[in-house]
Amino acid sequence: MIPGLSGHVFDGVFFSEQGLLNVPVLVHCTAHSNIQNTNIDSLKRTLAAQAKAAGANTIINFKYAQRANFMSMSSVSWDATGDAVFLAVADSAQGGADGSEVFCPKCGGGVSSTAKFCRNCGNQLT
Numbered sequence: 001m002i003p004g005l006s007g008h009v010f011d012g013v014f015f016s017e018q019g020l021l022n023v024p025v026l027v028h029c030t031a032h033s034n035i036q037n038t039n040i041d042s043l044k045r046t047l048a049a050q051a052k053a054a055g056a057n058t059i060i061n062f063k064y065a066q067r068a069n070f071m072s073m074s075s076v077s078w079d080a081t082g083d084a085v086f087l088a089v090a091d092s093a094q095g096g097a098d099g100s101e102v103f104c105p106k107c108g109g110g111v112s113s114t115a116k117f118c119r120n121c122g123n124q125l126t
């Protein structure tokens, strides 16, 4: 999980409906389905594949919507979108002396959990 972002992991990609400032969007992902009983997981799988193809590990601004087709009451389409970004997730290769890393709520950059200020944007961390 990524501190400061609420969401969930699917297919190895972190999905969040929240956005982040100052994080470059690698690719805007979209998935669409005309199948009425579409499982949202199949749309997320499409988004996750797009994100991973672009080198991203996180999708922010994740949205999905069911849209009725007014031409046919039985026809419903699904759209899912998100912005794929790469966030440095705390792992064994990164982090401070205590081995942990947190994410700046302002810019999303990874900083040591012991840091008082974000090294990327100078935001004060509490």
Ligand SMILES: [Zn+2]
Residues within 6 Å of the ligand: 104, 105, 106, 107, 108, 109, 118, 119, 120, 121, 122, 123
């Ligand atoms: Zn920052």
